[in-house]
Structures are given as C-alpha cells and as structure tokens.
Amino acid sequence: MNRVTIGITAFFGLAFVLYWQAQVKRSEMDAIKIVGVERPDFIADNLRTIEFNKEGLIASKVTAKHMEHYASSDITHFTEPVYLIYPENGKAQWQLSADRGQLNKQTNKVILENNVIIDAIDIEEPLQSLSTQTVTLDLSTMIGSSEEMVYIEGKGFMIQGLGLHADLNAQKLSLLSKVEGTYEPQ
Structure with missing residues (x-):
C-alpha cells in the first residue's frame, strides 16, 4: 500500500470513529431529556x-x-x-x-x-x-x-x-x- 491509500483509509476511519462517538453522545443526551422532563399531553x-x-x-x-x-x-x-x-x-x-x-x-x-x-x-x-x-x-x-x-x-x-x-x-x-x-x- 502506498501513503495515499493509507492516508485516505486513516482519514475515513477517524471520521467514522468521530461520527460514532457523536451519535453515542446524542443518544445519551436524548435519554436524559426523556427521563428528566415530562411533557404535557x-x-x-x-x-x-x-x-x-x-x-x-x-x-x-x-x-x-x-x-x-x-x-x-x-x-x-x-x-x-x-x-x-x-x-x-x-x-x-x-x-x-x-x-x-x-x-x-x-x-x-x-x-x-x-x-x-x-x-x-x-x-x-x-x-x-x-x-x-x-x-x-x-x-x-x-x-x-x-x-x-x-x-x-x-x-x-x-x-x-x-x-x-x-x-x-x-x-x-x-x-x-x-x-x-x-x-x-x-
């Protein structure tokens, strides 16, 4: 593998890890909102x-x-x-x-x-x-x-x-x- 292929793979791998962490944090925040605040019917x-x-x-x-x-x-x-x-x-x-x-x-x-x-x-x-x-x-x-x-x-x-x-x-x-x-x- 050449440097460009390794760089592109590392870039997309890092982007995927950062996206996954953002989604985990968002789901944790949504769970806190749902549990902590009751909305009127x-x-x-x-x-x-x-x-x-x-x-x-x-x-x-x-x-x-x-x-x-x-x-x-x-x-x-x-x-x-x-x-x-x-x-x-x-x-x-x-x-x-x-x-x-x-x-x-x-x-x-x-x-x-x-x-x-x-x-x-x-x-x-x-x-x-x-x-x-x-x-x-x-x-x-x-x-x-x-x-x-x-x-x-x-x-x-x-x-x-x-x-x-x-x-x-x-x-x-x-x-x-x-x-x-x-x-x-x-």
Missing part, C-alpha cells in the same frame, strides 16, 4: 370549561389563561385560573382566583397558589371576600383548607387569622389561630 390557552356532577347539574366552571395536562399523573396545571364553585344546591356562590393552580383528578383536589382570592357572587352575602396565599379545595366534599394567613372582608367587618377550614356546602368557615377582627356597625 395537551395544552390550552384561554381555557373555558364546565364540569357537571352525577345529577347533571353544574359542579364547577373553570377559566384559565394557560393550562397543561399530564395524563401519566392525571394532574393539570393552570395559569391565572378562575373557578366558579357550585355547592350542593346548584347555584354558583363562590368565585376562586389565583396566579397558579393545580388540579389532581385522582384525589379530586384543587390547589390554588399566590394571590388567592375567594369572592362571594351574591352581593347580599355577609362574607364578601377572602384572600390568602394558598388554598386546597376538595371538590368532592367542597371543603377548603389553608395553613397561611387568611384575610376576610365582609359587610361591616374585617377578620384575619392563621389557617382556614371552610365547608362551602354548609357555608361554615373557621379560622384556626391568631384571629383578630374589626367590626364597624352600619
């Missing part, structure tokens, strides 16, 4: 949805700026969600909004985070607004809870306390500790 922008209960009555209405659903965990993430909650009697009574939300369909619980505001829809309701940083709501029982500071405004009063337990069906609300309030007669 579907995405929606400007979402509007209505959920019905077993009797055919509206259970909740949800709007959100952005939504991502992950079928493997059955969890849905929301950006700027707004929930209209319909307790047992079928009339919307509460509107819940937050910066972020998460719905777990396996447990049927909604977690709302950052600037959570719960407003009464009826202007005659004594309790008009509740705000906190995190609320967990069980959609099966309509029981909400929080371990954060909670601020409540109503007709002629303001109350704050640490922790919350609320039964939206029974329309009962309890602040758990460090409760302070101001009452202004009308």
Whole structure:
C-alpha cells in the first residue's frame, strides 16, 4: 500500500470513529431529556370549561389563561385560573382566583397558589371576600383548607387569622389561630 491509500483509509476511519462517538453522545443526551422532563399531553390557552356532577347539574366552571395536562399523573396545571364553585344546591356562590393552580383528578383536589382570592357572587352575602396565599379545595366534599394567613372582608367587618377550614356546602368557615377582627356597625 502506498501513503495515499493509507492516508485516505486513516482519514475515513477517524471520521467514522468521530461520527460514532457523536451519535453515542446524542443518544445519551436524548435519554436524559426523556427521563428528566415530562411533557404535557395537551395544552390550552384561554381555557373555558364546565364540569357537571352525577345529577347533571353544574359542579364547577373553570377559566384559565394557560393550562397543561399530564395524563401519566392525571394532574393539570393552570395559569391565572378562575373557578366558579357550585355547592350542593346548584347555584354558583363562590368565585376562586389565583396566579397558579393545580388540579389532581385522582384525589379530586384543587390547589390554588399566590394571590388567592375567594369572592362571594351574591352581593347580599355577609362574607364578601377572602384572600390568602394558598388554598386546597376538595371538590368532592367542597371543603377548603389553608395553613397561611387568611384575610376576610365582609359587610361591616374585617377578620384575619392563621389557617382556614371552610365547608362551602354548609357555608361554615373557621379560622384556626391568631384571629383578630374589626367590626364597624352600619
């Protein structure tokens, strides 16, 4: 063999080895991406949805700026969600909004985070607004809870306390500790 043939063979051999190494590294990187990052099964922008209960009555209405659903965990993430909650009697009574939300369909619980505001829809309701940083709501029982500071405004009063337990069906609300309030007669 002459030098040119040896040079060409060495060049193509080296090119093949470098190409093979690049392919091995690429497949390793693809495996890391697949294992490390779960992609949503579907995405929606400007979402509007209505959920019905077993009797055919509206259970909740949800709007959100952005939504991502992950079928493997059955969890849905929301950006700027707004929930209209319909307790047992079928009339919307509460509107819940937050910066972020998460719905777990396996447990049927909604977690709302950052600037959570719960407003009464009826202007005659004594309790008009509740705000906190995190609320967990069980959609099966309509029981909400929080371990954060909670601020409540109503007709002629303001109350704050640490922790919350609320039964939206029974329309009962309890602040758990460090409760302070101001009452202004009308």
